[in-house]
Amino acid sequence: MIDIEKLNHTFPFLKELSAADIFDFLKNVQVQQLKPGDIFLETGSQKNNLYFITRGLIRSYYINEKGEEITNRLRYENQLIASYEILFFNQASRFNFQALEHTELLVINFIELRNIIEQNSKLDTGRRFFMMNILSETLTALDDFILLSPEKRYLKFMQQHPELLNRVPHKYIANVLGITPVSLSRIRKRIATRKQ
Amino acid sequence: MIDIEKLNHTFPFLKELSAADIFDFLKNVQVQQLKPGDIFLETGSQKNNLYFITRGLIRSYYINEKGEEITNRLRYENQLIASYEILFFNQASRFNFQALEHTELLVINFIELRNIIEQNSKLDTGRRFFMMNILSETLTALDDFILLSPEKRYLKFMQQHPELLNRVPHKYIANVLGITPVSLSRIRKRIATRKQ
DNA sequence: ATGCGACGATAACAAAAGATAATTACTGTT
């Protein structure tokens, strides 16, 4: 079932929509169920969708020259996820998107969403809100790489997503922090022994 | 003198403005001259301006717990620079902004700019264009930290801003790359000796 | 229950990076 509360929080502009518009909006929302391991968007794809995670956990990853998978994002319930290459730059996705748990997605066609927004000019506030959230998060993450050590980035990650440590393989978290899994394991040990 | 060509490239929506609007826009643009070393926006400031660099070079930097300056951005001619904290989040600037050369800025009051945009709804395309440019750049920079080694980040930086190596103290470039100046010097040597 | 595969921890070694200091190179000023 769709949690209107959560949806409203993520898309605050929904409140400003007329009933007809909401109907239009929901008409374009599909629900997709995923099993652990399922890939729902692949490198090279151009599927123009925005995904809202109602349940479960998603990673996006990249395959480097050595054939290794490098995870660059982790997203979970009540978060949005999308290929920014597709949405914002009309390019093919650089990354694969994979469910790590039983996951339920609301699949929102971005072109339809854009049409709805075009027809309701005041909804642009909503779009801006959405983009600013991504921008805020991304700018902060970037500055963290410049200003913080790997260990401090890990501590910050722990604070912000304490649940994830028990839900996500550490090797993925290590990737997101820009370090190797072995190094993350050592950092964890270092912190643990220091605490005593 | 204001280079309308360059201005149009940075603010493509200007082309859609009426003469009156352009006048309004330019009325709110101040020109500011800076000498090397001048700080024109300080940590904690809330000056709501967007700056277009017509000439010169700007760095933004942060002072860490040890009192060291850490440069996190470098911007030069025909680029925009601003405190995102102020512009997008109504917070105080986390960083200082300093000219590294004789620099000329167009100072655009962001509130006035917003008013002009509000009154010309189609100009929102321009705003979106601007935000997407920042977002694109930031997302790419973030993924570079996750996916590339310091050496590869340096090589990419060289490719994208070959001029900067001769204009900017290397220690600032090192900061932007997330490494120490000493380490940058070693990377440069490693690359140089490898080439032969 | 057994076996398989994936994951995390650990070890050992190599490579790279941080910290600090000394030296050299460069710039601008007097």
Add this chain to the structure above:
DNA sequence: AACAGTAATTATCTTTTGTTATCGTCGCAT
């Protein structure tokens, strides 16, 4: 031209990270 101040390089040592491999554990499937 000499000097001072700053920046870049180099050197040394320490710390951290990368790489590779091994080992124990856990969960899952047969």
